[in-house]
Amino acid sequence: MQAEPRPAARPVATDLAQPAGRARHFLRVVGAIVWKDLAAELRSRELLSAMIVFALLVILTFNFALELDRSPAARERTGAGVLWVATVFTGTLGLNRSLAMEKDRGSLDGMLLAPIDRSALYLGKALGNLLFILLVEAILLPVLAILFNLPMLRPLLLGVVGLGAVGYAAVGTLLASLAMHSRSRDVMLPILLLPVAVPVLVAAVRATSGVLAASAWDEIAPWINLLIGYDVIFIAAAFMLFEYVVEE
Amino acid sequence: MPKASRSVQLLNIVTAVLMLIALGLVFLYAPRERVMGEVQRIFYFHVPSAWLSFTAFVVTAVAGAVYLRTARPFWDQVASSSVEIGLLFTIMATVSGSIWARPAWNTWWTWDPRLTTYTIMALIYVAYLMLRQGIEDPERRARFAAVYGIVGVISVPITWFSIRWWRTIHPVVIGSGSATAEGGFDMTSKMLTTFLFANLAFTFLYATLLVNRVRLARFSERVEQLKARLLAA
Numbered sequence: 001m002q003a004e005p006r007p008a009a010r011p012v013a014t015d016l017a018q019p020a021g022r023a024r025h026f027l028r029v030v031g032a033i034v035w036k037d038l039a040a041e042l043r044s045r046e047l048l049s050a051m052i053v054f055a056l057l058v059i060l061t062f063n064f065a066l067e068l069d070r071s072p073a074a075r076e077r078t079g080a081g082v083l084w085v086a087t088v089f090t091g092t093l094g095l096n097r098s099l100a101m102e103k104d105r106g107s108l109d110g111m112l113l114a115p116i117d118r119s120a121l122y123l124g125k126a127l128g129n130l131l132f133i134l135l136v137e138a139i140l141l142p143v144l145a146i147l148f149n150l151p152m153l154r155p156l157l158l159g160v161v162g163l164g165a166v167g168y169a170a171v172g173t174l175l176a177s178l179a180m181h182s183r184s185r186d187v188m189l190p191i192l193l194l195p196v197a198v199p200v201l202v203a204a205v206r207a208t209s210g211v212l213a214a215s216a217w218d219e220i221a222p223w224i225n226l227l228i229g230y231d232v233i234f235i236a237a238a239f240m241l242f243e244y245v246v247e248e
Numbered sequence: 249m250p251k252a253s254r255s256v257q258l259l260n261i262v263t264a265v266l267m268l269i270a271l272g273l274v275f276l277y278a279p280r281e282r283v284m285g286e287v288q289r290i291f292y293f294h295v296p297s298a299w300l301s302f303t304a305f306v307v308t309a310v311a312g313a314v315y316l317r318t319a320r321p322f323w324d325q326v327a328s329s330s331v332e333i334g335l336l337f338t339i340m341a342t343v344s345g346s347i348w349a350r351p352a353w354n355t356w357w358t359w360d361p362r363l364t365t366y367t368i369m370a371l372i373y374v375a376y377l378m379l380r381q382g383i384e385d386p387e388r389r390a391r392f393a394a395v396y397g398i399v400g401v402i403s404v405p406i407t408w409f410s411i412r413w414w415r416t417i418h419p420v421v422i423g424s425g426s427a428t429a430e431g432g433f434d435m436t437s438k439m440l441t442t443f444l445f446a447n448l449a450f451t452f453l454y455a456t457l458l459v460n461r462v463r464l465a466r467f468s469e470r471v472e473q474l475k476a477r478l479l480a481a
Contacts, residue, residue, distance in 0.1 A: 171399065178392045182382030192379060195372040196399055199406040230406055237402055241395045244316050 029116045033124025034131065037098065041132075047097050051090045051136045058086040059144065068148075075148045080208035083144055083152070084164070084201055087137065091168050092190050094132045095176040098125065103180050112246055122173065122242035126235075129176075130169035137161050150212055156220070157211045163227040164204035167234055168197055174238040177245045203227045256459055263449070263456040270442075270449035278442040290348040292442055296450035297341035298366070302404075304334030304454065305373060309401035312394030321469065322462075324390035327397055328380060329461035331373050333454060338370045365407050372400040 041047055062068065062082045068075050102108040102125075111121055141161070145152035172193055179188040207223035252260075274292045281288035307330040315323035345363070346356045357363065376396055383389040435443065 174399065175396070178379065178396060181388065181392065182379060183384070184382055188379065188382055191375045192396065195368045195375060196403040198368050199403065199410040202407070202410040226406075226410055233402060233406070234399075237399060241398060244391055244395055247391070 026117060026120050029120040030124045030127065033111070033121065034127045037125070037128035038131070040101075047094060048132060048135060050097075051094050051132065052139050054093055055086045055090040055136055055140050056143065058082075058089055059140070059147065062086075063147075072149065076150065076212070077209075079144065079148045079150045079152075079212055080205045082148070083140065083161075083208060084205050086140060087133065087161075087165070088168065088194070088197065088201060090136050091129075091133050091165075091172060092193060094136075095129055095169075095172040095193070096179070096186055096189050098129055098132070099173075099176040099180045100185065108246070118243040118246060119239050121246065122238060125177075126169050126173040126238070129173050130165055133165045133169055134162070137165065152212075154211055157208060160204060160207045160211060160224065160227070163224065163231060164200055164207075167200040167227060167231040170231060170238050171196055171200075171234045174234075174242055174245065177242070199230050200227065203230065252460075252463065256463070259452070259456050259459060263452040266445075266449040266452050270446045273442040273445055278439050279436060281439075284352060287348055287351050290344045292446040293450075294341055294344040294348060295443070296447045297337045297344065299447065300450055300454045301334045301337035301341060301369075303451075304330045304337060304458075305369070305397075305401055305404070307458075308334065308373075308376075308397045312397040315390055315394045319387075321386075321390065322466075324393065325462050325465035325469070326458070327390075327394060328377075329458055329465055331376050331397070333457045333461060335370065335373055335377075336457075337454070338366070338373075342366065342370070365404070368407055369400075369404050372403065376400060 059082060062078070062085070066074065066078055066082075068078060068082075102111070141152045141158075144150060151157075172189075175192045175196065176189050179185045179192055182188045203223045203226040207220050207227065210220040210223065270292070274289050278289065278292065280286060308327045311323045311327035311330065314320075315327060349358070350356050376393060379396055380389055380393050383392055
């Protein structure tokens with residue numbers, strides 16, 4: 001029995017000579033990288049669960065370290081700080097893993113050999129990291145809302161969390177790819193990343209506590225603007241610098 | 249070891265003379281400040297040190313960018329040398345500021361935004377040096393350091409803006425001061441002369457240190473090459 005000749009594989013729809021085709025191809029590559037990270041995580045389930053447990057541990061430790069059990073006022077004052085410190089620490093964990101895995105399994109070399117744009121590679125990894133941070137936040141925010149009795153689920157606050165996570169993932173992905181090639185890479189990333197990410201932390205904490213205290217928009221707006229500015233500047237910088245990091 | 253070129257020797261001597269004159273101006277020529285007294289003279293070293301630390305880190309970023317374009321090791325040597333000298337100036341500015349703050353603010357350290365930003369900046373460049381140490385391949389080390397030097401120099405002004413909106417007690421002598429600043433003063437013309445001259449002398453000091461440090465870096469590169477050749481033979 002002769003096999004029916006298989007219909008030719010989906011014709012390559014993207015004409016790389018056309019700008020629109022190139023853009024579509026770029027987005028497909030980015031999507032493929034994000035999907036690859038998600039699929040790997042869905043199968044192993046080791047990173048996300050570790051991040052969530054770690055984030056919860058940070059929150060609970062803060063409760064004792066800052067003696068937050070004493071008064072509701074103390075919890076109100078520190079809620080924003082606890083949220084962001086937990087996010088930053090947990091983010092470091094995720095960033096380290098996500099890039100270290102690429103290197104240890106040799107998949108980074110594979111991706112570098114593929115005929116894809118370096119910036120697509122960066123964007124894919126950064127989006128994957130962002131997704132993981134946001135998933136952790138999705139657990140963290142309701143937990144904090146219950147444990148600290150704070151209105152953590154306001155739409156504006158979700159926006160602030162999103163903006164902060166974008167900036168952190170943008171610069172974190174770039175620096176994690178630096179750190180993974182150094183000798184003591186697990187230690188290296190927080191040292192490289194934390195001082196550079198201070199503006200995100202400052203602006204995000206300020207904006208968050210503004211939202212939690214139901215401050216006027218005029219008081220919150222500058223911090224949100226600063227977050228947007230940081231995001232734009234660092235995404236642009238990382239886009240330009242990433243190719244020098246992976247070039248071999 | 250080849251002798252330093254004529255121009256380097258001249259630069260060394262000019263810097264030494266300028267620094268001596270600056271010292272003389274600070275202690276003998278500049279008048280005693282009325283409120284703070286002698287301790288105000290720290291200002292003539294503190295401000296140039298702080299300024300040159302910023303300059304040094306900008307030089308690092310620019311040299312790093314040039315390295316990424318040209319891949320010439322020279323620019324990496326300039327970048328890494330400038331970080332070391334920048335950290336030296338950072339320490340000088342921090343220590344001199346602390347000594348001044350003790351009588352002026354009645355504390356060695358406050359969590360003032362300007363102080364905090366400055367320390368964060370110092371830590372960025374300590375991290376820069378640690379990153380260099382952790383990478384063995386010289387070509388990759390230079391490339392990564394250049395990238396981090398550029399990221400660092402972008403981050404510093406944003407950090408600065410992010411805390412500018414908080415009130416600061418750090419005095420602003422140049423330009424308009426903040427209402428909450430403590431320990432500010434108006435400069436007389438003699439003070440201004442001393443201040444400008446100290447800045448000039450410190451700029452020469454930076455340039456001299458940089459030239460000599462880059463020279464040292466080239467020598468150690470040569471030593472590495474000679475060692476490699478000996479081992480290969």
